[in-house]
Amino acid sequence: MQKVPLPQTNNPRVVIIGGGFGGIELAKKLKKKAVQVVMIDRNNFHTFQPLLYQVATAGLEPDSIAYPLRKIFKRQSNFHFRMAEAQQIIPEENTLLTSIGKIRYDYLVIATGSTTNFFGLKEIEEQAMPMKSVTEALDLRSLLLQNFENALLAKSVEEREALMNVVVVGGGPTGVETAGALGELKENVLPQDYPELDVRQMQIHLIEAAGNLLNGMSEISGKKAVDFLKKFDVHVWLNTAVKHYDGQMVYTNTEHQIPTNTLIWSAGVKGAVVEGIDANVIGRGNRILVNEFNQVKGYSNIFAVGDVAAMLTEKAPKGHPMVAPVAIQQGQLLAKNIVCLLQNKPLKAFQYKDKGSMATVGRNRAVVEVGKFKTQGFFAWYMWMAVHLMSLVGFRNKLVTLVNWMWSYFNYDKGIRLIIRPFKRKKTEEKEVVMDEV
């Protein structure tokens, strides 16, 4: 394997794996510092993951929530990007193997985020729809629309219902927001698009293993989310776990079975670890154990930030929540600490500033918690929109998103219902379409 060509420099090289929230903040704060920053990512863009569910439910175009990484850093001369997949770290050689060749590093930062956790349920992994990347969100959008097209051709009520029903697994913010957006589709969009179908036959189910929704938040927020979802006719199943799914029927730990062609899996995530890290420092949820400086335990020049890192502290004995603000704050501090390392100055320990949490459930409704302040309803929804708009990278993306949101709000519409590349399910035999005589 050859080395990847990179500009020669006498400055130490910081290699960052991943252009998510953590990686971007770290690279930005290293601007004009005496280091060479090399970022690799399998995509040439940053994905604003909190809004992926809106891409999946036809509310936003993917281009509004994805932002070219090169564009973010176009005025940063010590920054170099390579589109590549990280394959293996070789710590003893200070080298990272990638899909395009070897990259030597002085400091390595693992900012790879998280992937969908199917908790070992192979059958579900093959059949369910995850929603952690732009392509996955687009596949889900296509499938939802394809199912409605196919429902017109169904030859039995059972088949038609399975095509129209949607089951969302996992009552965290992603699951709640997805179920809410589906509720809006059912209420405002699908009846007009499919006058030949009785959209009341469509059932939206949200399944959660715990006794309440939004378990990272307070009880009242979770209960309010249940209320909001019920207004959109979403069936919420608490204390219910999914056991099997064969692509047709969802089997739970209760007697209840739900026929559906679409199982959206938002029940959990796990760290996206790169090979080559000592297995002993990989903890719960596949996250890499780091010290208070985000240094991977047992390594002096390898760091991990964000979702993939588990910094076990007194306040956070299981590690910090896997959310954007943690990644952003860790990335910012690590930039400072790398500069300190170079200057032989003492490092600063990480202290998480909790910015609160929020989730929206369709138009005019959201739940927000910031410290002891809690609010639900219209004002929370307004806050949710403002925070998400501000957090989007790039003014064009903010503007296009705002236009789309205003458009959808006043028109009760979700305009991007396009099947650009039809979704084809893997590992399922194509069934022959048999239709009724007319």
Add this chain to the structure above:
Amino acid sequence: MQKVPLPQTNNPRVVIIGGGFGGIELAKKLKKKAVQVVMIDRNNFHTFQPLLYQVATAGLEPDSIAYPLRKIFKRQSNFHFRMAEAQQIIPEENTLLTSIGKIRYDYLVIATGSTTNFFGLKEIEEQAMPMKSVTEALDLRSLLLQNFENALLAKSVEEREALMNVVVVGGGPTGVETAGALGELKENVLPQDYPELDVRQMQIHLIEAAGNLLNGMSEISGKKAVDFLKKFDVHVWLNTAVKHYDGQMVYTNTEHQIPTNTLIWSAGVKGAVVEGIDANVIGRGNRILVNEFNQVKGYSNIFAVGDVAAMLTEKAPKGHPMVAPVAIQQGQLLAKNIVCLLQNKPLKAFQYKDKGSMATVGRNRAVVEVGKFKTQGFFAWYMWMAVHLMSLVGFRNKLVTLVNWMWSYFNYDKGIRLIIRPFKRKKTEEKEVVMDEV
């Protein structure tokens, strides 16, 4: 093959194949008439083809130029859409075979438009990039960006140049507009995104077999287009025909050879004929010969409109130009004539009203001809934008396109440079990437 389930009615059924300009206008004008309108299309959306090149060159998101067909007709109760591929017409049974089953018709309208014409050059068909659909435009966008990522890893100047060069074949409006947009990318975007590359090494070539560009327009417009393109550093090769292309090198009928990894083929289109029509009525350019009522010759209840139809008249001995206004006007008139047929009234002959033609070459520059009125430069460019914005289907699409155009104009930017699904060339063996030592 089973029949496709469709609502029962005593009204005669008009089946329209294709949701392009012609099909949409026809279906719209049949609103509230005593017919059942059934449209089939392989996509669930209408594509605004004149702006596909802006999707390919990172200027617009695909969602701005695609519009859900069901949404256009959501208030038209006699309209029914089915997403399906037309496979074969069986005229003696008044039946259309499709990918989802048989559809019986009383009147059939072929509005399938056109596809890329490679003029039998198999090698070019395998290697070149066409640009007639949203997926093809997205593939081209991905390839252009992937090539620049790979150029960073090239181990020779030749290899790097082939990755950076782009050759556009065909000097009609699509070729001219594409070359202009590539010129803008080269001038304003790529140098900032790829500071490690010398973008001056990138060459953009436009190859045209005739002696001037824009041959549907006057000589002065064609010459002006050449001038405009030269300002963007585009090499224009007139009287030059492409003979071979092996994926690496373009061979022409002159001694000139151009190394490139990207050959964009906009050299011609041909009618997208559906099987089952008598071969004798398929004429030049694979277009179906129709009479002055758009009735396919030899059939009483089969019609063809738009690009796929060739109506040979005294004014247009080779048929009308394959452009949107012809399809729109034919679709509108055919709706009236179908109603006349039902009422046993005499039909009205088609008369094409030429709306003029136009092409833009990057910012502030375009050529426009409306009858004897000709203009070039800024005012023409302004007209070009106004006409294209007005022609886009749907207010949301107009708005998002306007936002993007204004954004790009003031920022000298093309913001959608995302590789969402990397392009993989078919039938070419993957070459192993070999890189220099650093």
